[in-house]
Amino acid sequence: AQKVTQAQTEISVVEKEDVTLDCVYETRDTTYYLFWYKQPPSGELVFLIRRNSFDEQNEISGRYSWNFQKSTSSFNFTITASQVVDSAVYFCALSEPYNQGGKLIFGQGTELSVKP
Amino acid sequence: AAGVIQSPRHLIKEKRETATLKCYPIPRHDTVYWYQQGPGQDPQFLISFYEKMQSDKGSIPDRFSAQQFSDYHSELNMSSLELGDSALYFCASSLATGTAKNIQYFGAGTRLSVL
Numbered sequence: 268a269q270k271v272t273q274a275q276t277e278i279s280v281v282e283k284e285d286v287t288l289d290c291v292y293e294t295r296d297t298t299y300y301l302f303w304y305k306q307p308p309s310g311e312l313v314f315l316i317r318r319n320s321f322d323e324q325n326e327i328s329g330r331y332s333w334n335f336q337k338s339t340s341s342f343n344f345t346i347t348a349s350q351v352v353d354s355a356v357y358f359c360a361l362s363e364p365y366n367q368g369g370k371l372i373f374g375q376g377t378e379l380s381v382k383p
Numbered sequence: 384a385a386g387v388i389q390s391p392r393h394l395i396k397e398k399r400e401t402a403t404l405k406c407y408p409i410p411r412h413d414t415v416y417w418y419q420q421g422p423g424q425d426p427q428f429l430i431s432f433y434e435k436m437q438s439d440k441g442s443i444p445d446r447f448s449a450q451q452f453s454d455y456h457s458e459l460n461m462s463s464l465e466l467g468d469s470a471l472y473f474c475a476s477s478l479a480t481g482t483a484k485n486i487q488y489f490g491a492g493t494r495l496s497v498l
Contacts, residue, residue, distance in 0.1 A: 300485050310471060312426070312489035358425060362485055368439030369477070369485055370416060373425035 269294045271361050273374035280349050281382050288344040288377045290359030296320075300362045301335065301342045302371065307355040318342065349381045385409055387490035389474050395496045396464050404459040404493045408476030414438070415457045416487060417449060420471040432457060433479060464497045471495075 270293040280286045292301065303315040316326065318335050326333045330347045346353055356378045360371040388407040396402050408415050414433045418426035428441035432451035443449075446464075451457040461468060471494050475487035 302486075304489075310494070311491045312473060312475075314486060314488055317486050362487075365479060365485055368431060369414065369479075370428040370431060370439055370441065371418075371426070371475075371487060372428075376425050 269296075269361055269363065269372050271359050271372055271374035273357075273359055273377050275377045276375070277378045277380070279380045279382065282351060283348050284381075285345060285347050286349050286379065286381075288346075288357050288359075288379070290342045290344065290374060292340050292342065292359070292361045294340075294361060296364055298364050302360040302362065303333065303342075303344050304358045304360060304373075305355045306358065306376070312358070315344075346379075349379075351381050351383055354379060354381045387474055387476050387488055389472075389490035389493050391493060392491065393494050393496075395498060397498055398464055398466065400464050400497075402461045402464060402495060404461070404472055404474075404495070406457045406459070406474030406476075406490060408455055408457070408474070409488055411478070412455070412476035412488075413479050414477045415451055415455070416475040416477070417443075417457070417459050418473040418475065418489075420473065420492075422470070426473055429459070461495075466497050469495060469497045 272291045299320045301318045305313045332345045334343045356376045358376045359374040390405045416431045417429040420426040429443040430449050431439045435451045446462050449459045471492045473492045475489045477487045
């Protein structure tokens with residue numbers, strides 16, 4: 268069965284600190300996609316990144332970076348120089364192969380609080 | 384760019400009433416998903432449609448039904464509402480092909496409160 272685990276329920280940092288959100292997944296599929304979504308206090312779910320199982324290159328987008336390691340089934344997310352606006356719940360998710368429906372299986376979420 | 388539109392944004396119902404949630408996917412997106420997010424929980428998959436046909440079903444109660452119409456908008460119908468149905472309901476849409484395939488873009492959600 269597929270599963271996503273975000274062991275950190277809550278993280279609190281002070282502005283400008285770097286913070287890493289951990290994500291570990293389980294799947295028997297050889298082809299799959301991994302995602303990160305942000306849910307700010309307003310409630311919407313905002314897409315941040317998609318990574319497919321064949322691409323283990325790390326990615327950087329501004330202050331955000333992602334580390335995908337297939338060997339440890341991890342897809343961690345780092346925010347550099349955090350800002351108050353980064354305060355949100357962050358979800359890691361795994362999708363089934365599209366021919367199986369493609370639904371997202373979410374982790375429990377990590378609530379990040381960035382204090383000024 | 385156009386996003387996924389959900390209506391209403393907020394809905395208050397009494398127990399045993401019926402509710403209808405609407406979703407308008409991003410234009411040209413061929414797949415629609417519905418998720419339910421309880422307080423403090425992660426979103427749980429309910430049901431999905433591809434090209435107006437049901438493609439997958441999750442832990443959706445029998446009291447709930449959904450369909451996708453010819454204009455690709457989707458509706459989630461919920462009957463005999465229970466207190467436990469109070470949640471944030473998300474619709475998401477995606478493309479089945481292309482470089483952006485499988486990326487699900489979410490609407491702002493409908494917050495349903497059952498009293």
